[in-house]
Amino acid sequence: MDNEFPIKTYRSIWISDLHLGTEGNKSEMLLEFLKSNESKYLYLVGDIIDAWRMKKKMYWHQDHNDIVQKILRKARKGTKVTLIPGNHDELLKQFTDFSFGKISIKKRGIHQLADGRKALILHGDEFDAIILNAKWLAKIGSALYEFILKLNDLFNFCRRKLGFSYWSLSQYLKGQTKHAINFIGNFEFAVSDSAKRANADVVICGHIHRPEIKKIDNILYCNDGDWVESCTALVEDEFGNLSLIDWGVEREKIKDRKLNSENLTNTAA
Secondary structure, eight states: OOOSSSOOOEEEEOOOOOOOSSSOHHHHHHHHHHEEEEEEEEEEOSBOOOOOHHHHHOOHHHHHHHHHHOOOOOOOOTTTEEEOOSSGGGGGGTTTOOTTTEEESSSEEEETTTSEEEEEEEOHHHHHHHHHHHHHHHHHHHHHHHHHHHHHHHHHHHHHHHHHOOHHHHHHHHOOOOHHHHHHHHHHHHHHHHHHTOOOSSSEEOSSSOOOEEEEEEEEEEEOOHHHTTTTTEEOOTSOOEEEEEEHHHHHHHHHHHHHHHHHHHOOO
């Protein structure tokens, strides 16, 4: 797949919850993003490979190979790549503090932003009581979640046929559920408290598939989102400013600018 998007460079990029090995992963969009965005630091913040789902059903598209190869290529070319395993790829936790193919595996990460702030990086699954105390219950929830993702895919297939861009139905449903809202709130406060105890100014995580940047009790809480629903990443510019990229929205803006430019060129001719 040729890259039709201009390349942008950031100081740091954080992505998580890729869930490679599942049908729900938006691999084509993720590959576009990786080809179009470079950085000095790249953090893979957990659930990169979904070993839970792969035990039940093996699914590995060529795009998934391409994504792994692209990340390895970035590491070989000098990008400092750090992997922090989550709950779906917890088998990698046994390799903490090892490096494979110039990719370092860490339980948690510490990153100093360009403006001097200290950022604690973690997946976030250690704050999920369901994961810690009842894995069988979590897997029942995972099956329901898989159904919602398939519904999301069908919904967006219909949107594409009607000429509309990608929109996450599953994120919308999650936002309308009181229990989910309460869980997300508790999770955000627990993660932020952990950063405070680590004397960090910023905490960066994934896990709950809810992209967000906000202040919680003097800690800047950042969740980089995911690549099965939101298709988002967290980025740091050369000055240490943090922002979220919604690739579904960004790619449409780029395509529109390109189309407008071509139309102006054709009109001038």
